[in-house]
Amino acid sequence: MKRRDFIKGVGAGSILAGVGGTKLANAETKYKWKMVTTWPKNFPGLGTGANNLAKLITAMSGGRIQVKVYGAKELVPPFEVFDAVSRGTAEMGHGAAYYWKGKSEAAQFFAAVPYGLNAQEMNGWLYHGGGMKLWEDIYADFNLIPAAAGNTGVQMGGWFNKEIKSLKDLQGLKMRIPGLGGEVLKRAGGTPVSLPGGEIYTSLQSGAIDATEWVGPYNDLAFGLYKVAKFYYYPGWHEPGTTLEAIINKKAFAALPKDLQIIVKNACKVVNQDMLAEYTARNNAALHTLVNKHKVNLKAFPDTVLKKLSKLSDEVVAEVAKKDKASNKVYTSFRKFRDQARAWHDISEAAYMRARSL
Ligand code: CA
Numbered sequence: 001m002k003r004r005d006f007i008k009g010v011g012a013g014s015i016l017a018g019v020g021g022t023k024l025a026n027a028e029t030k031y032k033w034k035m036v037t038t039w040p041k042n043f044p045g046l047g048t049g050a051n052n053l054a055k056l057i058t059a060m061s062g063g064r065i066q067v068k069v070y071g072a073k074e075l076v077p078p079f080e081v082f083d084a085v086s087r088g089t090a091e092m093g094h095g096a097a098y099y100w101k102g103k104s105e106a107a108q109f110f111a112a113v114p115y116g117l118n119a120q121e122m123n124g125w126l127y128h129g130g131g132m133k134l135w136e137d138i139y140a141d142f143n144l145i146p147a148a149a150g151n152t153g154v155q156m157g158g159w160f161n162k163e164i165k166s167l168k169d170l171q172g173l174k175m176r177i178p179g180l181g182g183e184v185l186k187r188a189g190g191t192p193v194s195l196p197g198g199e200i201y202t203s204l205q206s207g208a209i210d211a212t213e214w215v216g217p218y219n220d221l222a223f224g225l226y227k228v229a230k231f232y233y234y235p236g237w238h239e240p241g242t243t244l245e246a247i248i249n250k251k252a253f254a255a256l257p258k259d260l261q262i263i264v265k266n267a268c269k270v271v272n273q274d275m276l277a278e279y280t281a282r283n284n285a286a287l288h289t290l291v292n293k294h295k296v297n298l299k300a301f302p303d304t305v306l307k308k309l310s311k312l313s314d315e316v317v318a319e320v321a322k323k324d325k326a327s328n329k330v331y332t333s334f335r336k337f338r339d340q341a342r343a344w345h346d347i348s349e350a351a352y353m354r355a356r357s358l
Pocket of ligand 1: 213
């Protein structure tokens, strides 16, 4: 049998034992992966972003990796995605890092920080400012490899059934708001609740919560939140450019040949950018529908409220940094990058936005 025929004859799904006992996957080995997500199946932007990631990995690998996507509750409940991928029930997951603060406080920095980095700055920090390495180190303890895989841009402040004129109006308010933003609300006298997206509408409708934030016009319109709340506030001080994540089981990733590893990571990068482009393209049309068709009362938080929330946010974020070594390390890097990004963006992006609005 010629060597060429031998390799051909090995066929799909097989593993060749290589030199020195290392296992080498041949070019025809097929990998079947499951991707569990925290989003309702096919939910616009978030769920479809996860679908795009799966399709892209399959297409870029020429079908060598097949990824099947599971919406929230199809395989595991939304908030069990992290554990499911960590233990290998699924090879991949798609969600947001602030859902896992119970696993690691520092994880929250990789989704959204109140008054923190916007989308452009998050990508700068992660890809060129040392953020990615810190994220990888933290998730390594959970047998996971993280990747940025989507960004919503600046979110909206949320849906309320009363006007927010001062910080007092937040007192006693039971609001769905995840991560560090929730901690800030608590500091302002409110009660933060963490709920997966699919449970927001009914919770607000039943009165289990008084207010909610979700994402922005494109996603909030899809959930019909305008039917159960009167006022739609901006800006999303608590989520200035939320990074969505892909998590990959370390063992499953290590089993891939190098070229497929590169494909998986770069497919995440493509989706990270593409999702932000989608939100940028769709948000304003959705806002138009909310305001003009559904008569939503659009309101800006008063400057006095925003200033106080900013102060509380700085306190909350600095306190997280004191909780453990990893959080302190991430906070130090994040803070340094934010100061530098702000100095540059004050005279570039922000100055331009101002010029355009004159
Ligand atoms: Ca949100």
